[in-house]
Amino acid sequence: MTRVGLGRGGIPDWLEPMVRFCSRCGAELEFGPIEGEERDRLACPGCGFVFYVNPRLVVTTLPITERGEVMLIRRGIAPGYDLWAQPGGFLEIDETVRDAAIRETLEETGLRVEPGRIVGLYSRVPAAVVVVVFEARIAGGRPTVTRESLETRPFAPDAIPWSDIAFETSVRALRDWVSTARPDLTLPDPPPTRDLRG
Numbered sequence: 001m002t003r004v005g006l007g008r009g010g011i012p013d014w015l016e017p018m019v020r021f022c023s024r025c026g027a028e029l030e031f032g033p034i035e036g037e038e039r040d041r042l043a044c045p046g047c048g049f050v051f052y053v054n055p056r057l058v059v060t061t062l063p064i065t066e067r068g069e070v071m072l073i074r075r076g077i078a079p080g081y082d083l084w085a086q087p088g089g090f091l092e093i094d095e096t097v098r099d100a101a102i103r104e105t106l107e108e109t110g111l112r113v114e115p116g117r118i119v120g121l122y123s124r125v126p127a128a129v130v131v132v133v134f135e136a137r138i139a140g141g142r143p144t145v146t147r148e149s150l151e152t153r154p155f156a157p158d159a160i161p162w163s164d165i166a167f168e169t170s171v172r173a174l175r176d177w178v179s180t181a182r183p184d185l186t187l188p189d190p191p192p193t194r195d196l197r198g
């Protein structure tokens, strides 16, 4: 398991090398107090640019079959290679959350979906992400292998592969979904997370 720590300003260790220089003038950023700000921040000593570092939004779906199963993908890329997760990805700057949910699901599974209710919204501080999870109706398409997925297949609520789920946020979302879809089922204790990136 990769341990992820939080460095100065609460910025995860893995993210810090990416926020070293001012994107406006190229000088090295410094971390410290900023006038009018409640907390210390990264800022540029050269031009005064304040670099705000915020979590990114990951948009995902739980595509549900007519039989009430959830379609998951076996991931073909890191992080979480060879483990199961719901389809999803980062929201692009020029699209809505709903459009991103449809696009990412099609790209990773070959399925066309209609996003419905939001199952939940999950913060993961060490990964610097917020994951939104839609329940989605499958409206067309066929499950396909893609660059990002080794396999796409349905799982009944009582057959979720709990010990082979890639991300903590996926475990939390699937637990919330199962507890609504099948309130009679007893959920297993959450397994240890294998990868802290999501």
Ligand SMILES: [Zn+2]
Pocket (backbone or CB within 6 Å): 022, 023, 024, 025, 026, 027, 044, 045, 046, 047, 048, 049
């Ligand atoms: Zn600067």
